[in-house]
Amino acid sequence: MPPLRPLESKLAIAWPSTAWQEVSVLVAVSGGADSVALLRALQAMKTDGEGRLLAVHFNHGLRGQASDSDEAFVSQLCREIGVSCEIGRALPGQLAARAQDGLEAAARRSRYAFFQEAAARLGARYVVTAHTADDQAETILHRILRGTGIAGLAGMRRVRPLGPAATLVRPLLEVRRAEVLAYLAQIGQPFCHDRTNDDPQFTRNRIRTELLPRLAAQYNPGVIDALLRLGRLAGEVQSVVVGIVEDLAARTVTQGPGGAVCVSGDGLQGQPRYVVRELLMAIWRQQDWPLQAMGFEEWELLAEMALPGSVAPQGASQKHTFPGGVLAEATRGQLRLDRAARGTGR
Numbered sequence: 001m002p003p004l005r006p007l008e009s010k011l012a013i014a015w016p017s018t019a020w021q022e023v024s025v026l027v028a029v030s031g032g033a034d035s036v037a038l039l040r041a042l043q044a045m046k047t048d049g050e051g052r053l054l055a056v057h058f059n060h061g062l063r064g065q066a067s068d069s070d071e072a073f074v075s076q077l078c079r080e081i082g083v084s085c086e087i088g089r090a091l092p093g094q095l096a097a098r099a100q101d102g103l104e105a106a107a108r109r110s111r112y113a114f115f116q117e118a119a120a121r122l123g124a125r126y127v128v129t130a131h132t133a134d135d136q137a138e139t140i141l142h143r144i145l146r147g148t149g150i151a152g153l154a155g156m157r158r159v160r161p162l163g164p165a166a167t168l169v170r171p172l173l174e175v176r177r178a179e180v181l182a183y184l185a186q187i188g189q190p191f192c193h194d195r196t197n198d199d200p201q202f203t204r205n206r207i208r209t210e211l212l213p214r215l216a217a218q219y220n221p222g223v224i225d226a227l228l229r230l231g232r233l234a235g236e237v238q239s240v241v242v243g244i245v246e247d248l249a250a251r252t253v254t255q256g257p258g259g260a261v262c263v264s265g266d267g268l269q270g271q272p273r274y275v276v277r278e279l280l281m282a283i284w285r286q287q288d289w290p291l292q293a294m295g296f297e298e299w300e301l302l303a304e305m306a307l308p309g310s311v312a313p314q315g316a317s318q319k320h321t322f323p324g325g326v327l328a329e330a331t332r333g334q335l336r337l338d339r340a341a342r343g344t345g346r
Contacts, residue, residue, distance in 0.1 A: 007175065007183035008041045015171035021049025023125035026086070026118060026166075028111075029055045029077075031070040031192035034130035036077065037180045038172060040189055042128070043081060055085040056118050056127070058111045062090075063196065070192045086122070088114035105292050112162065119166035127162050131170045134177040137227040138207050145207075147296055150241065151278070153234035176224075245278045253283065260338035261287065265308045265330070276303045284326075289339055293323035305330040 004012060027042060029035040039055055046053050057074040059067050071087060078085035090110055115127045136155045143152040162168040172180070184191060200206050215223045252267030261283055268276055277299045284291055305318055305328055318330045329336045 023051040033191045036191040038130040058088040116163040155231040263335040265333040290324035306335040
């Protein structure tokens, strides 16, 4: 076995092959530098075990011929290196029909739904994506600018469930983008460049190409490391909150008639408002209701409706329809949430 290169060695520490070589692993490959490097590095590490290493690519169809060219590149790369590749494609108009939470969010949902389906069909234990430390820092700063809580400051989770049987892993979250590019140059591996990543109309692109370089040049050369450190600390705090919320949910959240979710106001007695908001966010995620349009004011209003003393007295009720058509109704010590129902805003 040839010696591992620097990025491969770093990846081997973050996610040792002994943890995955006996099971099937799907590597999400867009064709960009990060995902191509991840696929090549994992292949270099896979020297033993009965498990399979497979690539998975989703063509959103949003960039016309450029999207098809990326798909062709990934397919050709996989043929050259001997890795099976699963291709998924969005149907015409599919993303636009699902874009109530924004086109980017709709694309992400479709992509991850395909990853989950492919993992189930192929019996894959892990789905691996190539988010780097730079992506994490950009995510944290983006959330700060939009307004976020502790959970948002924690950034992307390194590991999270993806369906009932598969787990999503981001093993490059400690790897800088410069290390990725150096690795690809070292092995002579080309990759695709998505020109939409340069488009300044997207806030995320301006953060990466304008704001972060300016912060590094004029305020703090170590701004990336500072953001990553903030993310790690926030993640530690959030892990404590998650435990509290899970216990609280077990005591206060039930499934109501017709698929509605009911939250006991009495069970929230004495709970900090922050914990109540986190509980409600957890319900939103579990129900897969649109999150993007829910800002601090909406969560505050919802928490106010849920907390004891906020519920209207003597059988009266408060009603409010939240983004995505989720109707919240507070009455008799209970908050009822139902997306299927429709009501008038307060």
